[in-house]
Amino acid sequence: MDIRSKIDEGFAPLIDLVYPPRCPLxxxxxxxxxxxxxxxxxxxxxxxxxACRTCDRPFDNAILGDxxxxxxxxxxxxxxxxxxxxxxxxxxxxxxxxxxxxGGKLGLAPMLARLIAARLPEQGEGNRIPLLVPVPLHRWRxxxxxxxxAAVLARELERLGKGRLVVDLLERHKQTPSLGGLxxxxxARALKGAIRVSSRRxxxxxxxxxxxxDDVLTSGSTSDACVSALLAAGASSVxxxxxxxxxxNVEHRTQxxxxxxxxx
Numbered sequence: 404m405d406i407r408s409k410i411d412e413g414f415a416p417l418i419d420l421v422y423p424p425r426c427p428l429x430x431x432x433x434x435x436x437x438x439x440x441x442x443x444x445x446x447x448x449x450x451x452x453x454a455c456r457t458c459d460r461p462f463d464n465a466i467l468g469d470x471x472x473x474x475x476x477x478x479x480x481x482x483x484x485x486x487x488x489x490x491x492x493x494x495x496x497x498x499x500x501x502x503x504x505x506g507g508k509l510g511l512a513p514m515l516a517r518l519i520a521a522r523l524p525e526q527g528e529g530n531r532i533p534l535l536v537p538v539p540l541h542r543w544r545x546x547x548x549x550x551x552x553a554a555v556l557a558r559e560l561e562r563l564g565k566g567r568l569v570v571d572l573l574e575r576h577k578q579t580p581s582l583g584g585l586x587x588x589x590x591a592r593a594l595k596g597a598i599r600v601s602s603r604r605x606x607x608x609x610x611x612x613x614x615x616x617d618d619v620l621t622s623g624s625t626s627d628a629c630v631s632a633l634l635a636a637g638a639s640s641v642x643x644x645x646x647x648x649x650x651x652n653v654e655h656r657t658q659x660x661x662x663x664x665x666x667x
Contacts, residue, residue, distance in 0.1 A: 427511060428498050437514050446495035450488055450522070450648075459486045459522075460650065483630045484612075484640040488620065488648035489518030496647040500618055504552045515618075515646045516559030523565055523614070523644060533612040533642070535566040538629055539575040539598065556646065557616040566614050572604045573629055590624035598628045600636040609637040620645040 424433045426440035433440050439447075450461045455473035458481055462471070490496045503511045526532055537553035545551055554570050561568040577597040600608060615629050620643060630641045 427502055427508060428495065437510070439514075443495060446493070447518075448491040448493050448496070449518070450491055457481060457485065458483075459488070461491070481630075482627070482634060482641070483615075484642045486620065486648065487519065487522040487524075487614075487642060487644045489515065489522055489646045490648070492619065492647040492649040500647060504548075504618060509550070509555060512555045512559050516556050516563060519556065519616075519644050519646055520560055520563045520565050523560075523642075526565060531612065533566040533614045534572065534608070535560055535568045535614050535616055536572045536629075536633070537570060538615065538617040538625060539573045541575045541578045543578060553617045556618060560614070560616060560644070569604060569607065571601055572608065573598060573632065574601050590622060591628075594624055594628040598625075598632050600632050605636055608633065610639050613638045613641045615641055615643050617643070617645045619647045619649065621649045 424435050424438075425431065426433050426438075426443050428439060428443040428446075431440040431442070438444075450459065453462045453471070454460055455462070455476055456470050457472055457476040460473040460475070462473070499511060499515065502508045503515065535557040537551055537557040539553075540548070540551045551570075557568050557570065560566065575598050579593045579597050613633050615626060615633070617626065620626060626643050630643070633641050
């Protein structure tokens with residue numbers, strides 16, 4: 404247990420006395436801070452096998468094997484080494500993301516990171532320990548929001564022993580418009596040349612495995628641009644890790660949660 408954990412544990416009774424723990428989604432009383440009530444927890448859609456062996460997209464059919472590819476990966480094989488999503492995007496995960504990113508509830512970060520960490524594969528040692536790289540924000544977006552939500556999650560993943568954080572390895576040097584409502588080609592045009600590897604950090608990337616961290620994975624256009632930049636600069640592999648993953652308007656098998664996901 405690190406010093407931070409010991410301090411948190413020591414002050415926990417006092418904090419609970421002054422600020423009784425409440426579910427961040429519904430306000431129901433709960434046993435301790437940093438969690439959800441039973442009802443809200445059951446609303447999260449946690450991916451479960453079987454899934455695509457390339458991108459980890461859950462399959463609807465429970466009798467399918469473990470060595471199959473989903474239609475998107477068959478049509479256009481991805482450059483990344485897999486996607487580790489803590490949850491599938493639905494109403495419950497959406498509320499958590501909005502509270503975390505736009506509501507300023509940074510105290511949700513440890514819980515969100517734990518859900519991501521549970522989906523990540525076991526890590527190696529030495530140079531095989533992956534680099535944790537957050538999806539970058541443009542400096543104006545960072546200034547207006549005050550923090551990079553992906554970097555906050557990556558910091559928590561480092562505390563959980565999932566890799567070494569390099570917060571400034573990627574940089575978004577060109578401001579891009581909102582990608583919402585744009586088609587695939589339009590998104591690619593908007594992101595062209597916007598994301599690059601920092602020249603100051605390039606040397607540590609050579610031959611290393613990378614975990615690219617973000618809060619939500621939607622169309623994958625931004626993560627694709629990040630993956631391409633990292634691989635071009637010498638990364639050995641890049642796995643994408645996110646809290647919530649938006650899938651097509653279909654139903655998917657999940658563990659201990661609702662099965663329905665919203666439209667992308």
